[in-house]
Amino acid sequence: MPDIPTTPETAPDTTPDATLDTPTEAASAAPMVAGVPAPRPEPSVADTARLLAEHFPALFGAGVIKPIKLRIQADIHQRAPGVFTKKALSLFLQRHTTGTAYLRALVAEGATRTDLDGLPAGDIAAEHREAAGVELARRRAIVEARKQAGREAARASRHDARPQRPTAPPRPSHQAEVTQAATPATDARRPATRGARSVPPGTSDRPDRAPRPSKPGQAPRRPHKPQPEQTPARAHEQAPVKTPALSLTPEQAAEAEARHRRALLLRSFEQSPLSKANFGALKGLSEAALDALLTLARQERGSR
Numbered sequence: 001m002p003d004i005p006t007t008p009e010t011a012p013d014t015t016p017d018a019t020l021d022t023p024t025e026a027a028s029a030a031p032m033v034a035g036v037p038a039p040r041p042e043p044s045v046a047d048t049a050r051l052l053a054e055h056f057p058a059l060f061g062a063g064v065i066k067p068i069k070l071r072i073q074a075d076i077h078q079r080a081p082g083v084f085t086k087k088a089l090s091l092f093l094q095r096h097t098t099g100t101a102y103l104r105a106l107v108a109e110g111a112t113r114t115d116l117d118g119l120p121a122g123d124i125a126a127e128h129r130e131a132a133g134v135e136l137a138r139r140r141a142i143v144e145a146r147k148q149a150g151r152e153a154a155r156a157s158r159h160d161a162r163p164q165r166p167t168a169p170p171r172p173s174h175q176a177e178v179t180q181a182a183t184p185a186t187d188a189r190r191p192a193t194r195g196a197r198s199v200p201p202g203t204s205d206r207p208d209r210a211p212r213p214s215k216p217g218q219a220p221r222r223p224h225k226p227q228p229e230q231t232p233a234r235a236h237e238q239a240p241v242k243t244p245a246l247s248l249t250p251e252q253a254a255e256a257e258a259r260h261r262r263a264l265l266l267r268s269f270e271q272s273p274l275s276k277a278n279f280g281a282l283k284g285l286s287e288a289a290l291d292a293l294l295t296l297a298r299q300e301r302g303s304r
Contacts, residue, residue: 059115065102073090075116076116130285266301
């Protein structure tokens, strides 16, 4: 690749007045007398990304996401002296290397670090891959918790918008069962005849017959007063009151989901006949990462 010409530092423009009462000519001549140029404003992250794509398209071109060689800033300053400031490069690399696409590139199978010319520049350390995998899992849990919270909120809104159905009156058979259960025990012991009508004592079931006289010396029978029917309680009074479920914030839902996943991992490990190394390889985790997750899951199980 041909050498990149050095970009000379351009002379800054005149600085604005320091105070309102100071003459403009004196303020403009002050930096020239002192011989100190005004500080150049730091470029934005977008401007730094555009300049890197122009100078090193093999590593920072549009749509190019590759693991970056370690200590790449020294190579950039050597290949393009004076083009980038240390602060601007640090801000860009911090945002670039913490993006989800870059983390996926780190954990990709067979991935290696790349230099400014797009050539392999060393393997990726195991701890860097593990850290990227843990961070990706955490972000997936947060996204899934937000989706679940959105689904629950939509379901709750549909339930609230649904019109309430009117309470249906009790069926005749149910009314008869309730009435029969509510009658006194003395009336229940009397044998009932199918088709017979209930006639109070001392009265006649036929209007053309007079009531039977009572025996001599026996007090006249008092007419039987029918017991008032007891109606069943209303359905809305018997039904239990449902308390609304407490909604969780996305952070609380993500933490609960992470605890649940760790509990499932610990249960699966305790029931698995595999060794720790094989179990970790099956789950895509190293022994160190697996030990950390199992220890945290045991602590959480003991605190319940």
